[in-house]
Amino acid sequence: MTDSQGLSRAEAAAAKRRRLTAAAAKVLHEKGVERTAIADIAQAAGVPVGNVYYYFKTKDELVEAALAEQTGHLDALTARLGELPDPRDRLKGLVTAWVDQRDTTARYGCPTGTLAAEIDKRPPGGLDESAARVVRRLLDWAADQFRQLGLPDPDGQAVTLIGAYQGMSLLANALRDPEIMTREGARLLDWLDGLPVGTPRLR
Template sequence: MAEQSKPAPRGKRERLTQAAVDLAHRQGYRNTTLAHLAEAADVPLGNIYYYFKSKDDIGRAILDQRMGEIAQMQAALAELPTPLERLLGFVEATINNAPLVAERGCPLGSLSAEMAREDGDWTGPAKGLLGGPMAWMEKQFGQMGREEDAADLALQLQSSLQGASILAHSLGDPALLVREGRRLQKWLGALAADSPG
């Protein structure tokens, strides 16, 4: 087999999916048309139907992509040795996204809220966009020795991050999310110091 000197171009379905993810974050899933998608992915409009039979199929592809991104982040954080470091890393990733969140909103929170208002068969799984990370946080708190209040702590962490994301987006100020993220990192450190074991 001959060596390829340059990487193969991304497939049309992958380009369409990535364009759909980007458009849904920039202008909302509901406001994204097939024509927008065709233009953004540089694919003829008629070809979209070969890959996606309906807009609901596009919604499922967007959801699958975002859920895959969550899984990748959790896999990367799993390499860190302690639950505290993993939680701190999660918050740091949110802080690093502050400029994008201030401009367009939280990619997961915005999509989750919008999909909750839709009627597609993916609206139930869309709850995993925020619920999945919150369950992961609960597991980390449990591993820190906080089994009894792990669910409450996960709720507090997710609520604080999402609330700060909404404020940063609404006010166009990424510093708000950074400030809350740094406060949460100190809070996590104090919790770990007070945790049994």
């Protein structure tokens, strides 16, 4: 069977789930877990509230979906950056992407960082581990770029880079000042440019 737009029932259901997942990521980023109601996500997705419960039984499931959406965005970004031949340019592209989001970051903070900080207040063993996997994915990608550059301690270099991003995101959000992202992003670009050239490793 198909609906009025020519989609099969399964395709229509998948499209609605994707819409809800994207809405969950946006609303949870903007309002936080505790201040977000299921009705907020339904409204953002343009579906009746009852439809949300068909796909997601609890708010925690929506948080998981939001984290999966963030993972998808991260994977898409790193895939685009992976087309650049130089690992240093990939890392600089990551910083540029952060700075490009400065207005949103100044208003709402880092999507994953703010969500991770909020759910960390809960008992361990649940959503905190899901948030950690998103952060670990970014750390591992950054470490791989430093490793390809032949630099020492690539994992430590990755922590320095991602830690700097989380710090400038927090300050930009706390002070509602997007230019913090601009200035600190420029410092990170200078830092990356100034790193010594090691013995490059094949991918």
